[in-house]
Amino acid sequence: MGHGLGPPARMRIDRASAVLDLNGCLAETSYKALLPIIRRSASLFTGIAVTVDLSQAQHIEVSALDQLQLSTKSVRTPNGAAVVVSYTVPVRLLSCPVAGSYPVLAGRAS
Numbered sequence: 001m002g003h004g005l006g007p008p009a010r011m012r013i014d015r016a017s018a019v020l021d022l023n024g025c026l027a028e029t030s031y032k033a034l035l036p037i038i039r040r041s042a043s044l045f046t047g048i049a050v051t052v053d054l055s056q057a058q059h060i061e062v063s064a065l066d067q068l069q070l071s072t073k074s075v076r077t078p079n080g081a082a083v084v085v086s087y088t089v090p091v092r093l094l095s096c097p098v099a100g101s102y103p104v105l106a107g108r109a110s
C-alpha cells in the first residue's frame with residue numbers, strides 16, 4: 001500500500017451507527033477524500049452516529065486529524081440536523097512506514 005488513504009477497509013452500518021474502518025495513511029493530502037464518505041454515511045438514517053475508526057490506520061498525521069475533525073463539525077443530515085462524528089484513534093500515532101522506507105542519506109563517504 002502506498003502513502004494514501006484508500007477507501008475504508010470495512011464499513012459497519014446499521015440504522016443507528018456507521019463505523020468506517022480505515023487502514024491507510026491519514027495525511028493532509030488524503031483526509032479530504034473521507035469527507036464525502038462521511039457525509040454520505042451521515043445521510044443514510046436520521047440521527048445516525050458516524051465513527052471514523054483509525055485504530056488500524058497505517059499512519060496518522062496529527063494536522064490531518066485536526067483538519068478532519070474540524071471539517072466534520074459541520075456535517076449535517078439532508079434535513080439539516082447536526083451529525084455527531086466521533087473518532088477512534090490509536091494511543092500512539094505511528095510514523096509512516098511507507099515514507100520511512102525511502103533511502104536515508106547516512107554514513108556519507110569521506
Ligand SMILES: [Zn+2]
Nearest residue numbers: 003025059096
Ligand atoms: Zn503514510
